[in-house]
C-alpha cells in the first residue's frame with residue numbers, strides 16, 4: 199500500500215510517498231528557513247504564502263522521485279494540527295482537492311503522532327509498550343504508547359518547549375536561527391563548564407525550560423562583550439542542561455512505567471549530543487530516527503497514516519485544521 203503524505207504545519211513544505219508505512223519511495227522537504235532567518239523566527243503570514251507557492255511543485259517532485267502516478271497511490275494523508283493555522287490550511291486543502299479529484303481516501307494526521315511514527319520508517323519495528331519523547335519547536339511531551347494509535351500523555355512542558363529553548367538560547371548568544379543546529383555546531387568542541395540550572399520538577403514527569411533561558415540571559419548580561427570561545431562554552435553548557443533534563447526524566451519515567459523501549463522524535467532528537475547521552479546513560483533499548491526524519495517531513499505523516507488506515511480510520515471533506523491539537 200502506498201500513501202502520499204503532506205506536511206505544511208510550520209515552515210517546511212513537504213510531500214512523501216511511503217510504502218506499507220515504512221519504505222520511503224520519496225521524501226521531499228522544501229525548507230523556508232532562509233526566508234525566516236532574516237526575521238529571527240517564523241513569520242506565520244510569510245510561511246503560509248510560501249507554502250502556497252511551493253506545495254504543487256513539491257508534490258509533483260515527490261511523485262516523480264517515487265516513480266508513481268495517481269493510479270499507484272492508495273490514500274492521501276495530511277497534517278491537520280497542531281501548527282500555524284494558515285500553514286495547515288494549505289496542506290489540508292491540497293489533500294482534500296487531490297483526494298476528491300482522484301477518488302482517493304483522505305486521512306487527517308496529528309503532527310505529534312506522526313513525529314512518533316518516524317520511528318517506524320526504514321524498516322525499524324518498535325516494541326509496545328513504549329515511552330515516546332517528542333521534542334520539537336512547539337512541544338516537549340512524554341507519551342506512553344501501549345499500541346498503535348493508543349496514547350497517554352504523562353508529561354509535557356510547563357513553559358518553553360525544548361526546541362523553543364534552543365531557539366531562544368541561540369538568539370541570546372547571537373548564534374542565529376534555527377537555534378538547535380546553531381547551538382549544536384557552536385558547542386561541538388567546547389566543554390560545558392558554566393553553571394546553569396536544571397528544573398527537575400521532582401515528583402512530576404513535566405519539563406520546564408524558561409528558567410534556564412533566563413539564567414543564560416543573566417550570564418550574558420553579566421559578561422558584557424561576547425567572544426567566540428566563551429559563546430562556545432555557554433552553548434555547550436546550555437545544550438548539556440537541556441539534554442540532561444530530557445534524558446534523565448525520560449529514562450526515569452520509562453523505568454517507572456515498565457516500558458520495553460524509548461522512542462525519541464522531533465527536531466531536538468536530531469541533536470547528536472542528546473543521542474550520545476542516551477547511548478551512555480540509558481540501559482533500556484531506545485531508538486532515534488536519522489536526523490532528516492526527526493525534523494519536520496512528510497514521510498512520518500504517511501507512516502502514521504498507514505496504521506490509521508489499517509485500523510479503518512478515514513476522514514471526509516469536513517476535515518478542518520486544529521492549530522491547538524494535542525496528543526492524549
Ligand code: KG4
Nearest residue numbers: 334335336361378379464465466469493494
Ligand atoms: O520537529 P521540528 O522540525 O518542528 C516542529 O514540529 O516544531 O522541530 C524544530 C525544532 C527547532 O526548535 C529547532 O531549533 C530544533 O527543533 N532542532 C534542534 C536540532 N535540529 C533542530 N535542536 C537541537 N539540536 C539540533 N540538532
Ligand code: ZN
Nearest residue numbers: 313334464494
Ligand atoms: Zn514537528
